[in-house]
Amino acid sequence: MATGHTDPRRRERILAAALDLIAEEGVAGVSHRKIAARAQVPLGSMTYHFTGIDDLLLQALTGYADHVVTLFEHHLTGATTPDQVREAVTDLIHTLSEGPRRDLILVQELYTLAARHEPYRALCARWMRRSRTLLEQHFDAATARRLDALIEGLPLHQALDDTPPDRALTREAVSRITADT
Template sequence: MATGHTDPRRRERILAAALELIAEEGVAGVSHRKVATRADVPLGSTTYHFTGMDDLLRQAFTRFADHIVAVFERYLGRAETHDQAREAVTDLIHALSEGPRRDLVLAQELYTLAARHPEYRSLTGEWMRRSRRLLERHFDPETARQLDALIEGLTLHRALDDVPHDRALTRRAVDRVTAG
């Protein structure tokens, strides 16, 4: 699928390829050469569009965070009542934990980088603020913060547990956190 240097989608293909590689090999396994090969672009394209590997990783993870916030929006955006919002959070937890394994791996890779590097902490901080703002449409700020942590934790536990808990247990947890 190699195309000329005026390919307007080249940058997007590079970001998508970087995320695919991170999901498969982890951040440590990503190189300009591997990304270029995966994106089917000349090696120089990765340094033309990004100032270095760190810039490429930050922009790829920003794209991933945007994707997850869009998933939050898709579920929470249709809730009109408090009970519908609780149901939406329950649905969201199950969608995230049963969804693509890729998203779970990418989130963990980003959290690991954020634990070590301030520039990634600011990226995850912005992601959490955006998620909480969506939750705050339905819940007070303190509850939204607790729900955000519950979503992260239950998503991870459900995805990695040999026998993930059922929807009723998730809903009870959401109800406890959101009880007046």
């Protein structure tokens, strides 16, 4: 692993370490020192790359939100018929539901920050706008809004339930929301 200013991946390792720590300890348990240790970088790298812990957390969570939008794009790209789009949305929900627990925790941490701090609320608003824009390529705005809420909410409900996710129920929910389109 390269060290010093010649390390081109240092910033990315810091951001990844921040997300891992948020998932393990919550935002309240994150510090520059812990992130630097996890990323295996000198503590001074934290202030070299970021203006402070808030800047670091916001950039890390922005990267996470970008990752989720990429999942939306991946699942929706290529779907052209209403049935294909409904199946793509069902697949997306199950990808999010059955993905790493870490991702579900990161979403919850981001929502909690958004409830209290404007920069994170703005990040969530941009994320929702991007997700809905992708959905609006296939559905009217009102349907895209309802579908986005299902995509965000169902994985959280499924994560807290001991019953395995039921793909048929997910498909039915998606079909009901999109029935008039």
